[in-house]
Amino acid sequence: MTTSVTAGAVLDDQRPDDRRARGGIRGRYGQALRSGKGAAGLGLVLLIVLIAVLAPLFLPYGEYEQGPDALLAPTGHHLLGTDEVGRDLLARLLAGTRVDLVVTLIAVPISAAVGTLLGLLGMLSRWVGALFQRIFDVLLGVPAVILGVGVAIAVTPGMESVIIAIVLVTMPVFGRQAGSALAGQLPLDYVAAAEVLGFPRRRVMMRHVLPNIIDVIFVRIAVVMAQAITVEGGLSVIGLGIQSPQPSLGSMIKDGSAYLLSVPLYALMPVAVVVLLVVGYTMLSDALNQAVLRK
């Protein structure tokens, strides 16, 4: 019956950032994971990680082990069947998932750390900061696949080139995010206070501004993990990613697409894993966004 306005307008002493800080880091991140969406997202991702790591211990075949029968339909021995040279598809799927997880778990943290630091350079020099922001804009404008092609030309295709490509594709996301978060912090008096207290700029950047913007970066990481999985997939599908015989989700999709009608699971299973990972990361990031940034 009553029209509602935001509660913050009424409780004089509770400014928005106070409520955000209330409960501390553990509390807010914990809250995100306790929410249904956060728990489901994290559960999904962890389940895939656990299966990819533990299940091979119980498999009779390795991912490179060739058997006599090629392109088998699922049987009791080969739960997903075999590929064109008789390798167990389940073993290859699990190995491919591990490769994707390893690649993204190496690339995204590097990208987040480097991107955030470059994004904060505006703290040290307005010029350099602005320069990097424009570079990030340009990188964001280039499609991921074209960047990947460029990397593959410069570096031999393989895990390294995929990692470099993911870093290049995702770094501008963090760089821009950090840059705009910095712009939001610079006018605040605590930054001016640090300057008046004669703290070195680098210290203000690392000890004062960074802890105040790190939440938006953390929340971004979950989204970018999902994006990174699709970058690996895209590159490998066009043959510029992980190279045979090493399996990856993308290269399995590429190889399996030739047998889509005869052995549909060959290509569809890696597609399903990609979808599940993306859904899991996205749900996690939504929950973090709600609980940590209160949006």
Add this chain to the structure above:
Amino acid sequence: MKPTTNPEPVPSDAIVDGTTGAPVLSVSDLSVDLTLGRAVYSVIRDVSFSVRPGEILGVVGESGSGKSLTALSVMRMLPSAARLAKGTIRYQGDNLLSMSDKQITALRGDRIGMIFQDPMAFLNPLMTVGQQIREVLVLHGTSKADADRRCVELLQLVGVRNPEQRVHDYPHQFSGGMRQRVIIAIAVANNPTLLIADEPTTALDVTVQAGILRLLSRLRTELGAALMLITHDIGVVEQVCDSVMVMYAGQVVEYGTVAEVLRDPRHPYTRELMRATPRLDSDVQTRLPTIPGRPPDVTNQPAGCPFHPRCPLVMDRCRTEDPDLVDRGESSRHLVACWASDGPLGPSPAPQVPLVATVNRSEQPVVLDVVDAHISYRGRSRLWRTGEVTQVVHGVDLQVRAGRALGLVGESGCGKSTLARTIVGLQPLESGRLAIDGKQWTTARGPERLALRRTVQMVFQDPYQSLNPRQMIRDILAEPLVVHRIVERDRRASRVLELMDLVGMPRSVLDRFPYQLSGGQRQRVGIARALAMEPKLIVADEPVSALDVSVQAQIINLLADLRDELDLAFLVIAHDLSVVRHLCEDVAVMQAGVIVERGSSEQIFSSPQHEYTRTLLAASPGSPWAELEPAE
């Protein structure tokens, strides 16, 4: 909680003589609950009042007193976490609470006008003010042909010059005070019978505030509307209100005519609030009386009378029993909720103490010497075109001596904050001399700059954003010691404790984060952090304007103590002359980038020479110059 048997229904009689007719608004036994997390707190308890045509009721209180929630209840605009627990709200006899949403929407903006604190947030930046006034008119049934004419009339009514042209302007083309006038024009567009104004002048300069208050009181007479004015400032009540309701911790503690309540306050809170408000007719450089502690949190209400932990006249009974509102008036109604209210209040145990006598402080060395300072802003350049240059400070001279405080007063936009930022090194000096201890410091480099940097520190206006929210108090105070190696490593912890003692902070808060402290406590931490650098000069930019009135006095007194104990020089920036009166020996008045008058406090306050100084003085409560008409 009060006993539910209320012996007398409060709003039965008029508070103010001479206001005739039935009340436009009458509220009785209003109680509001607030849900935070799983807990439910009672934030307004048994509030009753009424407003009659032509009456201005001032609702006074500090943060958390429930004054804004009371206003929102009347508008039926409570936030979703708040719930009306009981009570009735009648508008011209009709129960607002039983009306449908459609009926109440028809009343709002038509019969009931609202004026909010922040005019920019209320106005749509993409519509001309004319369109916005028209909207209200047409929505409530004015024909489109009449609406255009009425827009101009309304702008004229609220004192906007050249209304025919200005109806076509956008909100950003108006000054803050003019914007507030536009809001008022919208609020009174349909000749409302009730106006509710929530802190309408808080965001404005003092002289502009005076103009808006005069406008409100004129409209009351011309339109015969009833006005409910929510404010934290008892000076505003004194200037325009007929009746006053003082709220504390969600309850009415005193309610009566302004003349009676302010002459003979019967509740200790009312009196202490009046005494703690800086005034122009109090003695120069006396210690401001303070109310110890701070207003209670809604989540932690004391038992008994809510004011008893801070009350100078507390008795045993106050700790356990919450007094009822009783009529103590002789000629007019004067309701007070205090056990000691049956006679005039006993003398307050805290007499006015003069601040330490200024013995020959003019012999003290000059710490800050500003000669012919020019400062300008360069607009952001658009690639190759250089940005426009705006001159903000034109040739200012200032001197501050050790152990003395200089108050720099002026309205927003006059350049005082820019000058302050330049003195602490946040803004470049364009030309002139800015010397600390005789050394030009804005051009100093390297170790010399660092040494000079330590001698000038700053206390910021907004204690909510001047402390890093991610640092504990202990780290905030230790960091300057670490970075500048001010004390040996093994002395750091004890130095932090010393700093806490200096600013009167309990050591127990060392391991808290800023958001866990009140505004006053945060400001103390900000002061302690400045002291950690062992400065000779502290620049305080509006150090108390973000704080509750009862806390302001504590901070002003603290600054005065520090000046005397540590022989510090202070430059206090303020928009309000009454604030610097208690702290500063010298005053400089700044207008449009130049200093128009300077002198000792006694001199400036007793015989101001410049027109502008008199205008500023006239706008402050208790001013002997109040009969002067301040210009806008």
